[in-house]
Amino acid sequence: MNNEERADLIAQEMVANLNYNVLKEAAETEKAHLLSLLFKALAFSAEKHTKQRRKDVDKTPYINHPISLANILAKRWVxxxxxxxxxxxxxxIEDTETTVDELQEHFGEKITSIVLEVTDDKSLEKSVRKQKQVEHAASISHEAKLVKLADKIANVTDIINMPPVDWSNDRKKDYFDWAKAVVDNLRGAHQGLEKDFDELINKENSFLIVL
Structure with a gap:
């Protein structure tokens, strides 16, 4: 190898190392940004839901529910x-005094728009809200569909493992049937999440039928 060829090789190695370092630094910066934003969202949500509890016998802190959604999504590489x-x-927005403007101020328009897509209008009767969830599921954004899928998986899991204290098996079955109707209109958003939901609902429906 002559001096010119050796110089070219060294130059190529330097460029390769530079590109690697730049990419590594960019990846670390992106990871730090993501973690910072997630912790900001967790802190915000925990504060807003601080006085709320789930309906299970242990009155689980409500913040466990949104954390569960994020965990479900992350496990499926969302x-x-x-x-x-x-x-x-x-x-x-749906269950606390948080305003749209407040959410936009802290988290921007994109995140706020997704939250709004999965937010029910509490001025409507519950039966109407549930029907609208079924009807609108197919037309919401891909991002909102992922959140909605995770929400249904989390709720079904909670109803199975730590149900509301006053829920009969018939009421559980009604919820599962409604949740499936919503998820059926979300089909195609994420095969893995849909599989997780189907496995949960099929197993539990079989158990309730036996009872």
Whole structure:
């Protein structure tokens, strides 16, 4: 190898190392940004839901629910920061005093828009809200569908493992049937999440039928 060839090889190695370092630094920066945003969303959601509890016998802190959504998504390699943050914040407008402007100020328009897509209008009767969820499921954004899938998986899991204290088997079955109707209109959004939901619902429906 002559000096010119050796110089070219050294130059190529330097470029390769530079590109690697730049990419590594960019990846670390992106990871730090994602973690910072997630912790910000967790802190915001925890504060907003601080006085709320789930309906199980232990009155589990409500914040466990949005955390569960984010965990369900992450396990299925959904790592879009907008989706994860929207999952953590998905009940803030619907179930707390959080305003749209407040959410936009802290998390921007994209995350807020996803949250709004999965937010029910509490001025409507519950039966109407449930029907609208079924009807609108097919037309919401892909990001909102992912949040909605995770929400249904989390709720079904909670009803199976730590149900509301006053729920009969018939009421559980009604919820499962309704949740499936919503998920059926979300089909095609994420095969893995849909599989997780189907396995849960099929197993539990079989158990309830036996009872």
């Amino acid at each position: 790592i879009d920061e907008n989706v994860l943050c929207a999952a953590i914040l998905h009940d803030t």
